Amino acid sequence: xxxxxxxxxxxxxxxxxxxxxxxxxxxxxxxxxxxxxxxxxxxxxxxxxxxxxxxxxxxxxxxxxxxxxxxxxxxxxxxxxxxxxxxxxxxxxxxxxxxxxxxxxxxxxxxxxxxxxxxxxxxxxxxxxxxxxxxxxxxxxxxxxxxxxxxxxxxxxxxxxxxxxxxxxxxxxxxxxxxxxxxxxxxxxxxxxxxxxxxxxxxxxxxxxxxxxxxxxxxxxxxxxxxxxxxxxxxxxxxxxxxxxxxxxxxxxxxxxxxxxxxxxxxxxxxxxxxxxxxxxxxxx
Amino acid sequence: xxxxxxxxxxxxxxxxxxxxxxxxxxxxxxxxxxxxxxxxxxxxxxxxxxxxxxxxxxxxxxxxxxxxxxxxxxxxxxxxxxxxxxxxxxxxxxxxxxxxxxxxxxxxxxxxxxxxxxxxxxxxxxxxxxxxxxxxxxxxxxxxxxxxxxxxxxxxxxxxxxxxxxxxxxxxxxxxxxxxxxxxxxxxxxxxxxxxxxxxxxxxxxxxxxxxxxxxxxxxxxxxxxxxxxxxxxxxxxxxxxxxxxxxxxxxxxxxxxxxxxxxxxxxxxxxxxxxxx
Numbered sequence: 001x002x003x004x005x006x007x008x009x010x011x012x013x014x015x016x017x018x019x020x021x022x023x024x025x026x027x028x029x030x031x032x033x034x035x036x037x038x039x040x041x042x043x044x045x046x047x048x049x050x051x052x053x054x055x056x057x058x059x060x061x062x063x064x065x066x067x068x069x070x071x072x073x074x075x076x077x078x079x080x081x082x083x084x085x086x087x088x089x090x091x092x093x094x095x096x097x098x099x100x101x102x103x104x105x106x107x108x109x110x111x112x113x114x115x116x117x118x119x120x121x122x123x124x125x126x127x128x129x130x131x132x133x134x135x136x137x138x139x140x141x142x143x144x145x146x147x148x149x150x151x152x153x154x155x156x157x158x159x160x161x162x163x164x165x166x167x168x169x170x171x172x173x174x175x176x177x178x179x180x181x182x183x184x185x186x187x188x189x190x191x192x193x194x195x196x197x198x199x200x201x202x203x204x205x206x207x208x209x210x211x212x213x214x215x216x217x218x219x220x221x222x223x224x225x226x227x228x229x230x231x232x233x234x235x236x237x238x239x240x241x242x243x244x245x246x247x248x249x250x251x252x253x254x255x256x257x258x259x260x261x262x263x264x265x266x267x268x269x270x271x272x273x274x275x276x277x278x279x280x281x282x283x284x285x
Numbered sequence: 286x287x288x289x290x291x292x293x294x295x296x297x298x299x300x301x302x303x304x305x306x307x308x309x310x311x312x313x314x315x316x317x318x319x320x321x322x323x324x325x326x327x328x329x330x331x332x333x334x335x336x337x338x339x340x341x342x343x344x345x346x347x348x349x350x351x352x353x354x355x356x357x358x359x360x361x362x363x364x365x366x367x368x369x370x371x372x373x374x375x376x377x378x379x380x381x382x383x384x385x386x387x388x389x390x391x392x393x394x395x396x397x398x399x400x401x402x403x404x405x406x407x408x409x410x411x412x413x414x415x416x417x418x419x420x421x422x423x424x425x426x427x428x429x430x431x432x433x434x435x436x437x438x439x440x441x442x443x444x445x446x447x448x449x450x451x452x453x454x455x456x457x458x459x460x461x462x463x464x465x466x467x468x469x470x471x472x473x474x475x476x477x478x479x480x481x482x483x484x485x486x487x488x489x490x491x492x493x494x495x496x497x498x499x500x501x502x503x504x505x506x507x508x509x510x511x512x513x514x515x516x517x518x519x520x521x522x523x524x525x526x527x528x529x530x531x532x533x534x535x536x537x538x539x540x541x542x543x544x545x546x547x548x549x550x551x552x553x554x555x556x557x558x559x560x561x562x563x
Contacts, residue, residue: 020308021309021311021312022308022309023309025304025305025308025309026308026355027304027433031403031433031437035411037411037414037418037429038426040426041423041426051421053421057426058425059486061415062483062487065411101420101421131311132314135310139347142347145339145340147329147339150319150326154322155309157310158309193549197545200548200552200557203487203489205544206483206487207526208537208540208541210479210483210487211523211529213475213479214524214531215527216400216404217400217475217479223476224524227477228520230476230478230484231483233484234481236515240416241413241415241478241485242413242417244478244480245412245474248474248481249474251477256466256470259465259469260466263463
């Protein structure tokens with residue numbers, strides 16, 4: 001399996017659309033195309049092996065399940081994870097002859113993707129820094145009251161940043177992928193300590209992704225109980241993720257009703273009927 | 286003088302400018318400022334004919350802005366309403382009040398948005414989607430793309446319009462009691478789903494075992510541990526990473542590097558062995 005120039009350019013375009021200051025916008029770009037699960041589907045379609053793409057995407061998605069970027073600080077770059085890491089991991093799997101749904105396959109994909117994603121933060125800061133040029137031009141236009149050129153600054157000129165820091169690096173990395181994978185394969189034997197470490201790291205890394213998420217929701221030790229409850233549902237009781245979500249939703253309804261009862265008791269007058277529309281909307285989650 | 290009103294078409298254009306462009310020209314220095322300017326531009330264009338007044342209005346939005354962009358649509362909606370009030374000669378609304386409000390709201394909305402939208406809703410959807418991806422099926426990814434985008438688009442549009450119609454009352458709802466009850470319920474839901482995701486997709490296993498004289502393994506640590514609580518080793522490593530980040534202020538990169546060290550030591554000592562072969 002190798003990646004042709006055209007395939008690499010398509011992946012480069014998706015890399016430009018996703019990422020944090022991506023050109024697909026925040027909801028479609030960063031939070032849809034940038035997610036490794038969706039990236040896995042797209043890489044699978046482009047490279048002609050959807051199941052492998054999806055499985056590699058899933059493996060990396062766990063590591064980046066809670067990629068929150070408070071104040072614009074990033075610990076990984078989604079364009080690098082999804083459109084450089086996934087194709088390279090797919091190449092590596094094929095080259096090593098590992099199945100994407102085996103424990104070793106998942107571990108290899110995870111450590112590959114995470115390595116690329118971490119190095120990829122360079123691309124994030126590169127794009128953001130280059131955007132300063134367009135913003136500088138933007139302030140001048142605002143000073144001159146040429147307001148309509150703001151569209152140019154916000155939606156057109158950043159393409160130049162992305163061609164430089166998303167498209168070209170993706171194309172280069174994807175094309176270099178095969179020789180590099182082969183080099184690693186010949187220089188590091190599978191039963192040696194470096195490869196064993198790499199695979200072990202791959203199995204450990206998703207814990208960091210889950211822990212980042214827990215940091216958001218755990219404030220006291222008691223908050224670990226829902227987490228361990230969900231863990232038990234899957235690990236001990238064998239529920240799949242969709243069933244576990246249904247059980248979780250049931251508990252969420254109970255908690256919501258309990259809270260509302262408390263509120264009604266505390267301030268009967270404050271229960272504002274006009275707010276009910278809001279509740280319905282949020283419950284769809 | 287007739288009361289000025291932002292037309293539906295303009296309001297929709299302003300929303301879409303925000304929906305698409307909130308972060309497209311991101312820099313560490315100005316973050317969402319240019320997205321904000323682009324969103325207010327159609328509104329300012331429509332409300333003011335006088336070039337000086339237009340400039341005064343646009344200058345208001347030159348101030349730094351950054352929040353969680355999706356939930357933050359509510360703030361942009363509120364300022365659309367305020368700008369309309371200012372154009373109608375409401376003396377209480379000036380650049381200072383608008384910017385005071387923006388600066389005051391962007392922090393709390395970022396906090397709620399990061400933990401509720403990015404930290405809970407998206408992981409829940411991804412968790413379900415991964416559950417549907419067994420055997421490499423594309424169903425999960427398609428499910429996520431559809432559900433998330435419908436939720437994000439219509440959700441943002443809804444809160445933007447609410448912000449415009451109700452002003453700061455809309456925000457009070459989000460940070461108020463009912464908002465809190467919803468957040469608590471959704472957070473619990475998220476916690477449970479994340480537990481299930483980690484038990485399903487993360488697997489930390491030890492290869493440590495003791496062998497008796499005849500070469501039979503009489504103590505396989507992984508089996509003993511699973512006898513106590515299936516998957517306990519995975520849960521321990523997750524909680525250890527949480528402890529490092531939450532209590533010891535480790536950055537995620539540092540935790541990852543520490544895991545590399547632990548993996549190396551574990552492999553050398555025979556605690557971890559991924560069982561590789563050609």
